[in-house]
Amino acid sequence: MFINRILRLTLAVLAAFYLLTGPAQAGSITDTENRQVTVPDHPQRVLLGFYFEDFYAIAGPEAFDRVVAISRDAWAGWRPSQWSRYVAVTPRLENLVDVGEIDAGTFNIEAAIASRPDVALLAAWQFRSLGDSVDKLEAAGIPVVVVDFNAQTLEKHEKSALTIGRLMGSEARAQQLVDEYKSAFADVLARVKASTETQGRKRVYVELGNKGADTYGNSYGNTMWGKVIEFAGGENIAAGKIENWGPLNPEYVIASNPDVIIIPGSAWLNRPKAVLAGFDVSAETTLARLRPYTQRPGWSGLKAVKNGEVHTLYHGGARTLYDYAFLQYIAKCLHPEAFKDVDPVASLTGFYERNLPIEAEGTFMIQLDD
DSSP states (O other), rough: HHHHHHHHHHHHHHHHHHHHHSSEEEEEEEEESOOOEEEEESOSSEEOOOOOHHHHHOTTTTTTGGEEEOOOOGGTTTSHHHHHHHHHHGGGGGGGOOOOOOTTTOOOOHHHEEEETTTTEEEEHHHHHHOOOHHHHHHHHOOEEEEHHHHHHHHHHHHHHHHHHHHHHHHHHHHHHHHHHHHHEEEHHHHHHHHHHHHHEEEEEEETTTTTSSSSSOOOSTTTHHHHHHHTTTTTTTTTTTTTTEEHHHHHHHHHHHEEEOOOOOOOOOOTTOOOOOEEEOOHHHHHHHHGGSSSSTTSSHHEEEETOEEBBBGGGSSSSTTTHHHHHHHHHHHTTTTTTTTTTHHHHHHHHHSSSSSEEEEEEEEEEO
């Protein structure tokens, strides 16, 4: 009881201080949750929950000069090699306030308010998980703006990018990125449509490679990689079995006999059997971690394994403004003739060269070589 009283008093003091010192409000934004939010003009103190690279690409080279707090584990913990690259070019990232990680249950509302942000920019999944903590942020005079690249739809990607651009005063950069994304997306859809009309659809199984081959990891239904498979003209075997994400029954996977198998990887820490992919990961390392999946019970007879159609993609590349490169890669796996002149790796490296302060060096998409 006493501790709860102290916590309430602390939050009240922080909220009162912020309300007295916060910026003047000017204008409004309708975010991806269809919430109309009054926001400051040219915010200088942003609490950024997720979508760190997209924020960088949209807000420009000095983007993180205007950030005071982040959910550090959602970047440094989930994408450690990517984080290291960005810290090397933007050292102040190391000194930003860490508000904790929502999925892990470590979000610290006191730290968030004490960082005195002009605005909190959150992913939709973070907003939905925070519950009454959102009310506490808003009661402290901190507007909360929500964006959603996880939905993996053209509409949400466009809305999210333009929302960040409007918030940060970088509308032109946001529009350029949206136009680039829409052009690449439309090209894929046109090629897929022409190909599927004559070739039909191949069955695809995607499984997150964070647990290693001994344990079946999450597959994706109608979001993230599941949605990418749909746009690429594939038949996702998880569709209708799971809504968002979760593991499929091993017997069902084998009975489905997929034509293509995709095991996304990342630079996961303390997971000795996980598939590694992304920045500073060699092709040899990725393939060595991927190969045990083909040795699972019942997998030797799968069409994908027999035909050499087992692949890894960088999991950090989903739900981003450059995920069209991975859409191209999956579409090329499914419709090789229709995409024979498309180079997904070049699309990825080109995006980084044009829009981000680091280079895409490592293993981001690769096919098992045996």
